[in-house]
Amino acid sequence: MSTATEHGYTPLTIDTAIQYAKGQSYFTQNEEVYGEEIGDGNLNLVFRLTGQDGQRLIIKQALPYAKVIGDSWPLTLDRARIESEVLTIYGTYVPELVPKVLHTDSVQALTVMEDLSHLQIARKALKKGDHFPVLGEAIGRYTAHTLFFTSDFGMNQQDKKQLQKRFCNPDLCKITEELFFTDPFYDVESNSIDEGLQAYVKEHIWNDQTLLFAVAKAKYQFLTKAEALLHGDLHTGSIFADETQTKVIDPEFAFFGPVGFDIGSFLGNLAIAHISQAGYATADDDRQTAKQSLQQQMMSVWKTFEDEYATLWQNHNVEPHASIPGWSEKHIEAIWKDAVRFAGCELIRRTIGLALVEDFESIADKDRKLAAKTAALRVGKHLLLSTNIHTSEAFVKAVVS
Structure with missing residues (x-):
């Protein structure tokens, strides 16, 4: 492959990156x-x-x-x-x-x-059992504000339509459509499945028509529900954090999609972090404190989003129908239902798809790794199929049980 295109693009090296930065003073x-x-x-x-x-x-x-x-x-x-x-x-x-x-x-x-190197990548830190007490609250606020103000409720509808033109992102949306919603649920070459999981995946994922129907509905929401400008890939590897600060990076997958997608993706990754903790437990650290912290963050992200989004709805809504009694509650309820389904897809695709995560892959003990991945698949299925996960507390219960 050529190192440059006809348009003048050339991949950088360390030396040319330094030259570029000097050229920009x-x-x-x-x-x-x-x-x-x-x-x-x-x-x-x-x-x-x-x-x-x-x-x-x-x-x-x-x-x-x-x-x-x-x-x-x-x-x-x-x-x-x-x-x-x-x-x-x-x-x-x-x-x-x-x-x-x-x-x-x-x-x-x-x-x-x-540069954010004074902070830690959340995924790596959570894997070590570190605690980020404000992470859930920060992401709840982040999603509430970024998604509300780029929706038809938070901005002029015609301005939103103009903005949608700038963020048509077919290449990266195709990656999500395939790797998030399609490939993990079928026997395709790109999947990466541990030998001990293959029988379970074939019986309980690929051949479960009820599950596939639920995934199909979730994918259709992703394809058609252009509610707000999403980050599009909001996971713990796209977040820098410490005990008091949170920074979200890498929104290159951004496009206009369902509000629940960003929330569900993040919740799914917190669930992955929680499930993986058993794989790193030792006699000196049973990881119970880390698990409890993650449970709190799972509840905090939704509670913060719900409160902040409702406040923004009340104080900054540009849609005349927004004042109709019950409309905001029904809308937020729909976001939550979407988020739960998307979280289920995230758990499954990060366990058996192409884009695996170090939460599971770094577990040294093969039996613990297999147990964690099996648990992730079961939780993912439950989130996709259950009709009784109405609250963040119920979501945590589904992850823990």
Whole structure:
């Protein structure tokens, strides 16, 4: 594959990333700058640059293909623009919860942004049993504000339609449509299934027509319910956090879709973190404290979203029908139902699909790993099929039981 396109795009190296940053005057030409590649995703190059005075910044550049597959899976570079613009839009609603965008370059498909290395990637930290007491509240606020203000309730409907044109994201939506809603539920080559799970998956996932019907409905919601501008890939690996601060990154999958998708994706990943804790328990740390913290965060994210969204509905709604008694409650109830189903899909696809997670994959003991993955599949099925999960407490009970 060529290293450059006819449009002038060239994938960066550490050296050329440093040259680029100097060319944009983030560092002086004679300054000694240390660079490192830190990206561990499948779609991008990510570099952290540090100057002599300690100034740090991040350069993230989109690749024209998925690294996990290679150049046989081409991807649009326009997703870099989408990510940058979404971060800028979200920054007007929740500036404390997203990184600052410093510079964008559509030709090189890159974004320069603030460095967040003083925080931890939530997935890695939760795997270690660390606690983030404000994580659920922060994501509840993040989703409530970003999703309400980009919906037909929070912005002029004609302005929203214009915005939808800018965030048509077919390449990355196709990834979600296939890897989230389709491939894990059928016997396809891209799936990655532990040997000890194969019989269970065949009987209880692929051959369960009731489950497949529920997944089909969830996928249809994703395909057709253009309610608000979603992050589109809101998981614990897309969040930096510490005990007091939370920052959401990587909205390159952003598009207009169902409000419940972002919430459900995040809840599904908290459930994964909870289920995986048993795989890391030791005689000195049974991980009960970590589990209790995760249970609290699962409840907190929805309770915060529900409260904040209802307040925004009451105080900032632009839709004349919004004042009709019972409309807000019915709308929020529908969001929750969607979120529960999407969380179920997330649990299953992260267990047997292409995009597995280190929560499970890093468990050293094979029996514990198999037990955790089996539990995740069972919980995922329950979330997709149950009609009795009406509250966040019921969601936690489904994850714990």
